[in-house]
Amino acid sequence: IIKEDQDVPDLIHENEEDECAFKDKNNKDKDPKKGKRGNRKSARHGSRNQHRHKSLVKWILETFPHITQQADNNNEKKNDKEEQAEEEATPKSKKPQHVLDVAGGKGEVAARLAICHNIHILMVDPRPANVSQTFMNSVLPRLPRKWRDRIKSRLEEDPCMIHDLMEERFSQITAFFDLSTIHPDNDKDDKKEEEKEKGDTPKNESTNQSLHQAIQNASLILGIHADGATEAIVDAALMYNKPFMVVPCCVFPSLFQTRMVKDEDGVTRHVRSHDQFCRYLVQKDDRLKMEVLPIEGRNVAIWWDGVTLND
Numbered sequence: 352i353i354k355e356d357q358d359v360p361d362l363i364h365e366n367e368e369d370e371c372a373f374k375d376k377n378n379k380d381k382d383p384k385k386g387k388r389g390n391r392k393s394a395r396h397g398s399r400n401q402h403r404h405k406s407l408v409k410w411i412l413e414t415f416p417h418i419t420q421q422a423d424n425n426n427e428k429k430n431d432k433e434e435q436a437e438e439e440a441t442p443k444s445k446k447p448q449h450v451l452d453v454a455g456g457k458g459e460v461a462a463r464l465a466i467c468h469n470i471h472i473l474m475v476d477p478r479p480a481n482v483s484q485t486f487m488n489s490v491l492p493r494l495p496r497k498w499r500d501r502i503k504s505r506l507e508e509d510p511c512m513i514h515d516l517m518e519e520r521f522s523q524i525t526a527f528f529d530l531s532t533i534h535p536d537n538d539k540d541d542k543k544e545e546e547k548e549k550g551d552t553p554k555n556e557s558t559n560q561s562l563h564q565a566i567q568n569a570s571l572i573l574g575i576h577a578d579g580a581t582e583a584i585v586d587a588a589l590m591y592n593k594p595f596m597v598v599p600c601c602v603f604p605s606l607f608q609t610r611m612v613k614d615e616d617g618v619t620r621h622v623r624s625h626d627q628f629c630r631y632l633v634q635k636d637d638r639l640k641m642e643v644l645p646i647e648g649r650n651v652a653i654w655w656d657g658v659t660l661n662d
Contacts, residue, residue, distance in 0.1 A: 403646045404459045405493065407575065407598075408468070410644055411460075415571050415594055415656060418450055418470055448570035449473045453528045453584050454577035458482035458521075462490050465520040466513065473565050474523045483517045524565060526558045528580040530587050533562045566591050576600040576649060582607070585632050585639075585653065594657035600649045602628045629653060 412419055449471040452461050458480040464470040466486055474480060491499060505512050566572070566587050574584035574597035581599050588595035602625055604610075610622035612631040622631045632653045633641045644650040 402493070403648075404463060404490075406646050407460060407644065408463045410652075411464075411571075411573070411596065412468065414596070414654065417594075418571050419468065421448055421470075421570050448568050449565075451475065451565055451569035451572045453572065453574045454580050455480065455573075455575075457485045457489070459485055459489050460573065460575060461521060462486035462517075466490070466516055467494075470520070472521045473569070474521070475526060475528045475562065475565065476523065477525060477527050479525055480523060482521050483514045486513055486517075524558065524561050526562065528562070528577075528583055528587075530583040530590075532559050533566070533587070566593065569593055571595065574598070579603060579606065581628075582610075582632065585635060588655065589636055592657065594655060596652055596654040597632070598644065598649060598652050599625065599628050599632065625649065625651075 450464060450473070452458075452464075452472055452474045453476070455461050455474040455476050456478075458474060461472040461474055461480070462482050462485050465472045465482070467490070474482075491502060494502070502513075509515075569591075570593075572584055572588050572593050572595040574581050574595070576598055577584060578601050581597050584595060584597050587593070602622065604621065604623045608621070610628075610631055611619050612622050612627045612634065613619050614627070614630075620627070622628050629641060629651045633639045636655070639653055639655050642652050642654065644652050
C-alpha cells in the first residue's frame with residue numbers, strides 16, 4: 352500500500368540487491384526457435400548497453416555522495432516560520448544547489464537523478480528536452496518490476512505526478528555552454544559598451560548571466576559525451592572550484608587545433624585521438640583523476656571531487 356505522503360524516490364530506489372545493473376551473461380533471454388542469438392533485437396549493442404545510464408548514475412552517487420546529502424537537505428520540510436522566512440530572504444546564489452548537467456541530450460541521466468534520487472537538476476543544452484517523456488519511455492520500463500508497478504499505481508491516481516515532480520526538480524537553460532561568453536575578454540566587453548551606447552541590448556547577456564549563476568550554484572558539473580563542450584566544462588569547474596565529471600567522446604581535432612598534449616614518450620603532439628584528448632584534459636591540473644567506467648563505448652571519465660589530490 353502506497354502512503355499518500357510517501358515520496359517517489361522511496362518507491363523507486365534503483366540500487367536494489369535483487370536487481371543488479373548487469374545481469375548474469377548465462378541468464379540472457381533466449382528463444383530456442385531463433386538460434387544461438389535468440390531474439391536478434393536483444394542481441395544488439397543497444398540492448399547489451401541498456402543499463403549504461405543506470406550504471407553511470409550509480410557511479411556518480413558513489414563518487415560524489417555529497418549530492419545525495421544535499422538532496423536530503425533540500426527536501427527537508429521546514430515547519431518553523433522563522434526558518435521559512437530565512438529561506439525566502441536567502442539570495443539565489445546561496446540557495447540549495449543543483450547538479451549541472453551540460454549537453455544532457457534527452458535527459459536520461461537527469462531523469463534518473465531527479466525522480467529516482469530526489470536531486471535538483473539544471474541542464475544546459477541548446478535543444479529543449481522533454482525529460483518527463485524520457486523518464487516514461489526510457490527509465491520507467493527498465494526499473495525493477497515492483498517499482499514500476501508502484502509508480503503506475505501512483506500515476507493512475509495522479510496522471511501528472513511525473514510532470515509535477517520534474518517541474519519541481521528539473522530546469523533547463525536552452526543554450527550552448529560557451530565559457531568565453533560567460534567570462535568575455537576585453538574586446539567583447541568593449542563591444543558590449545558600444546552596443547549600450549547605441550541603445551542596443553547585448554545579445555545573450557541574460558543567458559550568460561544565467562550560465563554564470565548555474566555554475567556558481569552547482570554542487571557538481573556533469574558532461575557525459577558533451578562533445579565540443581567537454582573542455583569548457585573542465586575549465587569552468589577548475590575556474591569556479593567545482594567538483595565535476597566528464598566522459599569525453601568526440602575529439603574534433605580540426606575544430607580545436609591548438610590543443611597540445613605531452614604523450615607517454617615525452618613528446619608534445621597535437622591532440623588527435625581520444626586517448627590523447629583524455630590525457631590532455633587530465634594534465635590540466637594535478638588534482639584531476641582518470642578512471643574507466645563500467646560501461647561500454649567511450650567510458651573514460653575525467654573527474655575531481657573538489658577536495659582530494661592525486662596520490
